[in-house]
Structures are given as C-alpha cells and as structure tokens.
Amino acid sequence: MDVIALVGPSGTGKSHRALIVAHENKADAIIDDGILIKDGKIIAGHSAKRESSKIMAVRRAIFILPGHAEEVRAAINRENPRRILILGTSENMAHKICKILALPFISKIINIEDIATRAEMQKAHVCRMKEGKHIIPVPTIELKPHFSGFLIDPMQSFFKKSRTRRRRLGEKSIVRPIFSYYGRLIIDDSAILSIVSQIAANKQSVDKLFGIHIDHIFKDAEDQGISVSFKVILLYGKHIPTLLKELQRKIKTTIEYMTGMIVQNVNITVKALRISV
Secondary structure (H helix, E strand, O other), rough: EEEEEEEOOOOOOOOHHHHHHHHHHOOEEEEEEEEEOOEEEEEEEEEHHHHHOOHHHHHHHHHOOOOHHHHHHHHHHHHOOOOEEEEEHHHHHHHHHHHHHOOOOOOEEHHHHOOOOOHHHHHHHHHHHHOOOOEEEEOHHHHHOOOOOOOOEEEEEEEEEHHHHHHHEEEEEOOOOOOOOOOOOOOOHHHHHHHHHHHHHOOOEEEEEEEEEEEEEEEEEEEEEEEEEEEEEEEOOHHHHEEEEEHHHHHHHHHHHHHOOOEEEEEEEEEEEEEOO
16 A cells, blocks of 8 residues: 655645546545545545534544544555545644554655645635635535535536546535634633633532633644643532542533533642631
8 A cells, every 4th residue: 555645735725636636646545634535435534624613623634533543544444545645734744644544654745836826726725714615525425424514515627628528537525614604713711711710610619719721732833722720729528539520521521512622631729628617
C-alpha cells in the first residue's frame, strides 16, 4: 500500500480537486475530513462536516474521537487499496493522520499551490468563508444517508474535455455544515465562568467558589480544548472525593454540551471546610 497527500490551507479547494489528483496519481482511495472514500462511496468513518462546532470538526478530521480511527483502520485492511490520497491542511496534519491510522509513510506530498491558481484558491475561499459551502468528493446519492437534514447540492466534475464528448471523472457534493452557517463563533471565557458558577451554586455542599481560571490548550497550533481550575469552600458533612468527582463530571459535560468545546481537565482545590453552627 502506498500513501500520498494533498495539502493546503482550509478553504483553498483541496476537496474540489481530490478526484482529479487521485486519478492522476492512480490513487483508488481518499481520506478527507474523517471519511474513507473508495470507488465513489463512503466506506467508513464519520465526516467532520457533520460536527456542530469547529473544534469537534478538527478532532473528527484527525481521527482522535473514540472508536473513529479503529473503524477506518479496519475498513482499510478490509478494502486493501493500492494507493490512498490523504487531504490535510498541512504536512503535519497528513503525517498525523498516517500515524493514527497506522498507514505507511507518505511517499509524495502535493501542495494545492502547485496545482491551483491564486484566483482559483481565492474563489474557493470565498465559497467557504462567505457562503459556507464545503465539498465532499462523493456523489450526492451516496452522501445523503450520511447527511440527513443537511443542505446538499450535486456538482459535476470533468477531467477530460473534447469537442465531441466529456469523460466524467466523478460527481461531488456541496454541503453546508452547521458550524459554517452563521460565520465565525467565539465563546468568551466569561461564558465558561458563568457556567461553572451556576453549576456550583446548585450544589448545596459548596459554600463558596472563587479563583476560576480557564486555560486554552494548544498542540502544534491546533486547539485541543480547555482546562478549568477553581477553588472551593465546602460545607462540612459530605464525602469530599465523591462530591468533587460529581462536580467535575457535571462541569465537564455541561460545558461540552453548551459550547461544543472539549474540556480536558477540571481541577478543584478545596481551601477550607465551613462548619454550620
């Protein structure tokens, strides 16, 4: 099995050109945004474009969500493609996907700047950023079962033209993910602080909460989520480890549900116990 990669910044037309690049380089499978594509069909995986937030989309695209990599690895072993084309926003991302999926080292890297003009990349950027359009290199009829409820449009792609005939390479589809509907979304740390404070206020055993701090975690310039830390004064009488574990769980699940952000840690320091008299 051989592996090649097509890399370039988000919104420069990689998925638009994926089928052409795969054909020209004799790749019979494509990995794009969390899915394995072969013979115009989604064989395995879950598209990052189905996620409700940008952070979750990134995690989905690099196969670090539970069970995702295992599913795609099993499908690759089953289908045994001769050559796989990986799409990534950088060489680092492509190599990371290779490592997670236990694929051979990338033998060839193609940069989008080498196969697309500046004008073409600018047009793709406008379609992505202003219109929220994302392309998935599979036919619409194959895509719909995986994208129920999404706005999907077909788009024909041709790699060879002549005066008398057109030879079709394949059909691509346009989707508008939830996270791209309304443009960029920013959740301020103060919103996280309010969530933590509200949860703690509902715990009868928490007398006081203070010193809340939010740390943003990055690895190789990729957002990996947040870490929450704070201090509490507890009312005497409850089993402290049980109380703190429940508080950690509640804060983590609530923040992730309400914001779509990943909470890596919830660190709680008990500064004192208050005894009611």
